[in-house]
Amino acid sequence: MMEPEAAKEMWKRSIEKNNMRYAVMLSDGDSKAFDAVSKLELYDVKKEECINHVAKRMRSRLDTLKKNHKGKGGIGGKGKLTAKIIEKFQSYYGNAIRKHAKLESSIEELRKSIMAI
Secondary structure (H helix, E strand, C coil): CHHHHHHHHHHHHHHHCCCCCCCEEEECCCCHHHHHHHHHCCCCCEEEECHHHHHHHHHHHHHHHHHHCCCCCCCECCCCECHHHHHHHHHHHHHHHHHHHHHCCCHHHHHHHHHHC
């Protein structure tokens, strides 16, 4: 509960003491702090997720997929999904998102770039 309370305090202070407003809350995917700030109804704020956290979630899902398909005919091992390959996927995935965020390209272009990985 410490993170949501700290976020609420910062948002209140932004108006009361500094006469400014935050436009975006950069998040790690956990919405508790964002929900707490939104409930204050001080002003509208947009939530964005950190690209590194998004890429990390993709990596952890690939690790889980690999772990759940162990045994004969599994997807892990030599010539298959290794830790090194997963690390590369994470890097390429994050880079694709960064590239398309800067270009303000379409979701379809981003999807094609991700699928090319």
